[in-house]
Amino acid sequence: MKMYRTTLVALAALCAPVAMAQTAPKIKVGLMLPATGTFAALGTAIENGFRLYVAEQGGKIAGREIEYVKVDDESDPAKAADNVNKLIKRDNVDVLVGTVHSGVAMAMAKAAKDSGTLLIVPNAGADAVTGPMCSPNIFRSSFSNWQPGYAMGEVVAKKGHKKAVTITWKYAAGDESVRGFKEAFEKGGGQVVKELSLPFPNVEFQALLTEIAAAKPDAVYTFFAGGGAVKFVKDYAAAGLKKSIPLYGAGFLTDGTLEAQGADADGLLTALHYADSLNSPRDAAFRLAYAKAYKLQPDVYAVQGYDAAQMLGIGLAATKGDISKKNEIAEALRKAKIDSPRGAFTLGKSHNPVQDMYLREVSGKENKMVGIASKALADPGRGCKM
Numbered sequence: 001m002k003m004y005r006t007t008l009v010a011l012a013a014l015c016a017p018v019a020m021a022q023t024a025p026k027i028k029v030g031l032m033l034p035a036t037g038t039f040a041a042l043g044t045a046i047e048n049g050f051r052l053y054v055a056e057q058g059g060k061i062a063g064r065e066i067e068y069v070k071v072d073d074e075s076d077p078a079k080a081a082d083n084v085n086k087l088i089k090r091d092n093v094d095v096l097v098g099t100v101h102s103g104v105a106m107a108m109a110k111a112a113k114d115s116g117t118l119l120i121v122p123n124a125g126a127d128a129v130t131g132p133m134c135s136p137n138i139f140r141s142s143f144s145n146w147q148p149g150y151a152m153g154e155v156v157a158k159k160g161h162k163k164a165v166t167i168t169w170k171y172a173a174g175d176e177s178v179r180g181f182k183e184a185f186e187k188g189g190g191q192v193v194k195e196l197s198l199p200f201p202n203v204e205f206q207a208l209l210t211e212i213a214a215a216k217p218d219a220v221y222t223f224f225a226g227g228g229a230v231k232f233v234k235d236y237a238a239a240g241l242k243k244s245i246p247l248y249g250a251g252f253l254t255d256g257t258l259e260a261q262g263a264d265a266d267g268l269l270t271a272l273h274y275a276d277s278l279n280s281p282r283d284a285a286f287r288l289a290y291a292k293a294y295k296l297q298p299d300v301y302a303v304q305g306y307d308a309a310q311m312l313g314i315g316l317a318a319t320k321g322d323i324s325k326k327n328e329i330a331e332a333l334r335k336a337k338i339d340s341p342r343g344a345f346t347l348g349k350s351h352n353p354v355q356d357m358y359l360r361e362v363s364g365k366e367n368k369m370v371g372i373a374s375k376a377l378a379d380p381g382r383g384c385k386m
Contacts, residue, residue, distance in 0.1 A: 026067040027316070027323060030087035032098030032108060035072035038201045038226040039100040041256055042301045043072075046122045048294050049305025050097060053313070056289070061309070062316035064323075069093055073104050075201075080107030088115050094323045095120065097308055100301075102126035102145065102172035109133045118315075118326060122308040123301060127176045130352035132383035136330045139351045141307040143273055144379040145173050145223075148250040149180025151357035151374035152221060152271040156181075156248055157188025161218035164190055167208055167232075168223040170197035177223035177250050185221075193217060203231045209239045220245055225252035230260040237264035251360060251367065256299040258365045265362045274300040274342045275358045275369035286341035298341075307340045314338070350381030 031050070033043035047070075054066050069091045071083050084107055087093045095118040099105050105124030112119035113135040121129055121138070125145035129138065156164060164185060168174030174197060182192045194215050196208045212220060220241070224232045229252060236242055242264070251272020254265050276297075286306065290298040298306075311333060318332030319325040333351070337344050345355040357374040360367040 024064050024321060026065045027061065027095065027321075028067050028069060028091065028093040029312075030091060030093030030096045030098075031068055031070045032073050032083060032087060032096060032104075033070075034075045034100050035070075037075050038228060039075050040226075042100045042123065042226060045256065045299055045301035046097075046100070046305035046308075048290070048296075049298065049302035049307075050122070050309040051305075052290055052293055052302075053306045053309035055293070057313065061313045062319075062321035064316065064321045073099050073101070075099075075101040075104060077101065077103035077107060080104040081111065084108045084111040088117050094118065095312060097122055097305075099124055102176075105129055106133070106172070109135075109138055112138055116326065118312075118323065118329065120308045120311055122304045124173070125176065126172050127379070128172075128383070130348075130350040130379060130381055130384060132385075134350045134381065134384035134386050136386060137326050139311060139333060139347065140353065141311055142304040142353070143355070144352050145176035145250075146180035146183075146379055147273070147355075147374075147377055148252075148271045148357060149177035149182075149221075149223070150184045151359075151377060152248050152250065153181040153184025153186075153190075154188060155269070155271060155359055155373050156219050156221065157185050157190045159219075161246075162190055163193045163217045164219045164221055165194045165196060165212050165215050165217040166192055166221045167196040167205075167212070169200040169202070169228065171200045173225075174200075174223045178221070181221045201228055203228050205232055205235045206239075209235060209241060212241060212245065213239065217245060220247050222247065222249045222253060224249070225255075226257070229253045229257045233257070233261045233268070234264045251300065251358075254360070254362050254367055256301060258362065258367070266364075268362045269370075270360050270362075270367065271357050271373040272300060272360060272367070273345075273353070273355045273357055274303050275360045276366040277368045278341070278343065278358075280341075280343065282339060283341040300342075303341050307338060307342075310338060310340070311336075348378045348381060350379065350384040350386065352379040352381065354378040 315329035359373040
């Protein structure tokens with residue numbers, strides 16, 4: 001009997017490594033997104049998009065199951081360093097996915113660069129993330145703040161407008177979007193005569209709308225998102241400015257906000273890397289799958305979350321699921337043509353998407369594509385040394 005038991009123990013010991021080898025540990029994804037405040041809906045859409053892609057792969061990426069660790073970043077840069085370090089040091093996540101607010105994303109990029117943790121940014125367009133803060137382990141599935149601003153600057157100049165006023169929140173995203181607009185608009189012969197701003201997330205626009213009325217520009221360019229975008233569009237129309245001074249914006253002005261903006265948004269032109277009427281087979285399949293899964297229509301934030309997961313999938317496929325092979329993951333993504341619902345895109349030298357910027361017009365509850373604002377626009381990646 002004793003010999004029998006010894007034989008069983010020996011067999012169990014021999015089998016244990018085989019069983020362990022067959023069950024690879026889960027990939028821990030740290031989702032650092034806003035769950036409360038102005039950008040809460042944006043964070044939800046990003047997470048939905050990410051989870052949809054994973055679900056389409058049978059719940060695994062490159063054969064590895066996904067475990068999610070979630071943190072509400074509250075769109076608060078003051079809490080960002082603590083939040084991201086908890087994910088890296090306490091929760092030992094394999095990859096960081098976040099966020100919406102550019103100020104929070106900067107802290108995430110610093111922590112990722114210092115620790116070597118893989119970071120995929122599914123929204124925040126802070127130019128520095130793929131500029132001076134660029135790193136082989138940092139990627140973006142969305143845009144740089146410069147891109148939609150620059151594209152709309154080209155459009156507004158081509159329409160023959162000569163004088164423009166800009167208005168935004170005084171934070172990285174707003175400042176950089178306005179700089180992109182100004183660069184293209186002035187290159188096209190226009191002049192920005194006044195740059196107006198207010199602290200984030202302040203939505204008391206009345207005094208600034210009075211200044212716009214007094215300046216009498218040919219056009220207004222704006223960057224707002226979420227709840228702030230809703231109120232700005234409604235206040236702009238209520239002040240009577242919509243009828244006299246055309247309003248143009250980065251696409252976030254009208255993305256995910258049309259239901260609340262109602263008729264006040266009708267006819268607004270925006271520039272963004274996604275639109276509601278692309279009518280490609282890839283986008284149609286994505287929109288149907290998203291609507292079935294969440295009983296909602298997807299927006300640009302959902303697309304960016306979906307593509308963040310898709311990019312992770314491309315990287316891990318190249319390493320047969322080995323998240324530690326960062327150089328091979330980076331190499332695979334640099335060579336990839338990512339089959340996005342927005343249209344295929346590649347990554348530039350600083351790991352920012354090279355993508356079409358669509359000109360969209362609000363019609364009913366849709367941001368309908370009416371043209372290409374800028375074809376295959378690459379962020380200049382100023383300051384990136386990689």
